[in-house]
Amino acid sequence: MSAPAHALPPRDPAIAGATPGLALTRQDPGQDALLPPALLALLVSLHRAIEPGRQARLAQRQLRQAEFDSGALPDFRTDTAAVREGDWTVAPIPAALLDRRVEITGPTDPKMVINALNSGAKVFMADFEDSTSPTWSNLLTGQRALIGAVAGDLQFAAPATGGKPGKHYTLKPYEQQAVLIVRPRGWHLDEKHVLIDGAPIAAGLFDVAVFAFHNARTLQARDRGPYFYLPKLQSMEEAALWESALSHIEAVLGLAQGQMKVTVLIETLPAVFEMHEILHALRSRIVGLNCGRWDYIFSYIKTLRAHPDRVLPERGQVTMTQPFLKAYSELLIQTCHRRGAHAMGGMAAQIPINDDPVANEQAMARVRADKLREVSAGHDGTWVAHPALIPVAMQIFDEHMPQPNQHAVTRADVHVSRDDLIRPSQGTISRAGFEGNVEVCVRYLAAWLDGNGCVPIHWLMEDAATAEISRAQLWQWLHTEGLHLDDGTAIDEALLQATLTRLPALLGNTTAMPGASKVDQAIALLDELSRSQTLAEFLTLPAYALID
Structure with a gap:
């Protein structure tokens, strides 16, 4: 099989032909069509350009954590004060991303991709990271599903059950679909099935490069990116490394610089102190920051693991009303709107409880309260994990945000200090x-x-x-x-x-x-x-x- 007709052909003669230095440790059916020589050569050039910087950044993470373990506390950087205090904004946001009031997230299997794109949400974040177990088969299946979705011919036939034929899933017309954003894996993860010069490629580079190679031209023609969500950054230097990687892919594939747009998840404690700097490092392509609050709680625990005065209570008590989380959310809104970027809210993970109407209504009431808190604070959109929650969240945002976003809400009233962002939490452990x-x-x-x-x-x-x-x-x-x-x-x-x-x-x-x-x-x-x-x-x- 040859590469799909909608794939980008190689624009750089250097990536044509054989791919010396690369080895694939698995060989699954159809793999060669998904990973043709031109794409493999792109992976080699990308790895060689970015891997030294990635290893340096991962080593820096370890050094910073050692400082925290020795008693230091995270803080705003003195060497980047000029960036925080400067008068600058990010590049204009594409029309397709101006209104992101409700986004649905989920893994990249074909059924999920179809249901999410058809769901009525403004955006679907197809997730290769936290909601995908990265087996080689899962990764290849996910990339194929996204290729089919972008081409418009993705279908899924559920297996028959109880003697009845399974349901057949197809996509709605393109104009009725959610905007597609892909979340690759973070800098810390390797893709062990792709070895270059004897070392595994960064998992996120594999995810982005494969998706862009096959889909960038079609998405570019529709003014739909490609768009990505970048996870688990800890510093402006890690953001700058993504800038280098995306620029490299754009150059090889013949895309305009800045064509690929990104939203960055602020889901690590160190990153909350560098939000202006992260926006600045990606200012030609970034369109917003997201409150990835669950991973942010995890990062708070991990970063301050050696500080007994900052031990969190049990998970159910660590809600967005805790002072350190409220400060994080409000500072993100203020920062983004000052720079002309979206401030996206967090996840509602509830699933409908169909056999218990009382419990279901209690769960939906919690969702409504959380989304009301977000839109009232100034967020420009929010996340849900199940299609049934889209109308619930959409109603709240439609009522309180009639405009496409809330960039005019500057939150000048917010004054967040270092201590506010790491304030100890009250609670118990049952x-x-x-x-x-x-x-x-x-x-x-x-x-x-x-x-x-x-x-x-x-x-x-x-x-x-x-x-x-x-x-x-x-x-x-x-x-x-x-x-x-x-x-x-x-x-x-x-x-x-x-x-x-x-x-x-x-x-x-x-x-x-x-x-x-x-x-x-x-x-x-x-x-x-x-x-x-x-x-x-x-x-x-x-x-x-x-x-x-």
């Missing part, structure tokens, strides 16, 4: 909160190891961020002296072991669970990570070694 972290982490991790990165648990659609919060809290609670549950029980390894031992009985009939066959492996991994003397940087790093 036995149910401790056991809930163990259960949710094991459930999610088992599904992830089995190839499923987006998992319904207790009427919430969970992705990797929830598991990261859960296991990071467990580690910090176990490694902070003198912590007790609210009933007086010491938080120690004995409590963890007792909880893990009881877990299989608590889960009941695990055969009905996503990832049922991986529960024991998930328990063993959580046990190991929780008892380790060092908090693993990301759960998905050791877990990635256990898939494919």
